Amino acid sequence: MRVVFAGTPEFAAIALDAILAAGFTVPLVLTQPDRPAGRGMKLQASAVKQRAVAAGIPVAQPQGLKLDGKYAADAAAAREALLAADADVMVVAAYGLILPQWVLDTPRRGCLNIHASLLPRWRGAAPIHRAIEAGDAETGVTIMQMDAGLDTGDMLLMAREAIRGDDTTAVLHDRLAALGGSLIVEALQAVTSLTRTPQPAEGVTYAHKIEKVESAIDWRQPAAEIERRLRAFDPFPGGVATLAGEAVKVWRGEVVNGQGQPGEVIAPGPVVACGQGALRLTELQRAGGKRGPASAFLQARPIAVGERFEA
Template sequence: MSISESTPLNIVFAGTPEFAAKHLQALYDSRHKVVAVYTQPDRPAGRGKKLMPSAVKVLAESENTPVFQPENFKTEDAQQTLASLNADVMVVVAYGIILPKVILDTPKYGCLNVHGSLLPRWRGAAPIQRAIWAGDKFTGVSIMQMDEGLDTGDVLLEKSMAIPPAATSATLYEDLAELGPPALVETLDNLLELSPTKQDEEQANYAKKLSKEEAEIDWRLDAQQLHRNVRAFNPWPICWFTHQGQSIKVWRTEVVESLEGAPIGTIVDVDKTGVEVSVGKHNLKLCTIQLPGKKPADVHSIINGKPDLFKTGMVLGE
């Protein structure tokens, strides 16, 4: 049976960034009760390296919800504190701290996780980015019963969506932040009648973390892959290449037909729409870039001020 409206769940929420805060807000707006919130300890941020609370902490304090910020759950004190809350379920969204088995087993109905992919595809740290990077047509959110593995638990509910052709990790993140919260509430509303589905291990793959090294543009890759990289690595770590002794970031590109047959990395055209670079079957047009110490800007405005920066025949990366 589903959980009746007269018996809302007592929920402990664990999360850290804005993505998690949107799910927490959905719980506040639901008929269930958030009895406590866990989030990572305040971290230094900004030029002054001032300790800043997470988005989840800011929201929880505005709702007068008790907030706990342990470094981990290895101590008996941290474990007993959670047990004393007598939660029906713990909801975990982008928390960033590993939960040991004793914690997973503490709430009455265990711990649920909202994961930004259609599991078992893209388990791990960067599912949103890797879906774009790999050229996936669809993604979504999975509400999962947590176990000791890395995103290996039984799936209770999934919601899917098509990945827009021009999606970046930033925009897809926002799309999933809208898709996930109602899916979470739907799961909680029907928790006792949902049938957990075991993940197919043969279909599983891992979404490894991104790195600045991986974001360096390799002009030997085909244009489609480079275009996906630019979108996947936006807003971090941002694709980049070295030209005339400076590191230039690439924020937006287009794939265009290749008629030149020029050597890889060669600039074949420069106009107000961008800088066209030869990368194989198709060419890659650099549309929005960022010079060191400057803000991202359309290429044509940069060329107006620096006409010698990009010229036809130059080979990028030399």
């Protein structure tokens, strides 16, 4: 079977690795254009492109796929490449571009999406983050037959994964990426016999894109909610609070008993009062410094009981 692959970050690259290891022919890879990254802001290829180049697979990097849009020339070139690839199916994982109908219709068996949630819960851009933030007990991966909607297509396969009490987005991402790789191989191997199940109308939620502004910690929230947000926003964008005019990154915390004015340091540790309960901050980072245990932070900048963190 000839499988065109479309994806960009490491989550997708792991799926591409699995497809290649299973012996499928991949005649073409689509991925986002190279982006500036790092201190020198040099152009850097996506994780998927790096894997494709290493495997000798042709790569297309259109800026858009609408044949009548701003990037019509890119879209036309991508269309030629897709037609030449003569694909039985396209696998899509965290690609980053909306696929217009002409793309969905090009492969003989359409496009299969690897989505990191138990659809219809957490459609959208950030399903892993939002599942942790919401306190979900489990998540998983859904293989979906794509249609023109936003993660609205029929479900083909689903696998569940428990969310552990100490999971960060980074940690859960890696487990779901491995799960997605194995599940898409299973789907491709049985593609002619898979049953399509429409998504239920009940239980639809949207995982909106993570914005940097969300990093500001609102100490009026319950400590348990803040703790989940810290794990959900690790590695990006983290949690940010202000202490005596200095921005401090808060990476991890533990929920403890305690009360006081929201943001007030009520015990050594430091232990910070929240809207309900308190949070012992266990991993911190000063501006320009490295993230590390709170004990190392306190050696450089002691925090006294009575000081107050602001949003």
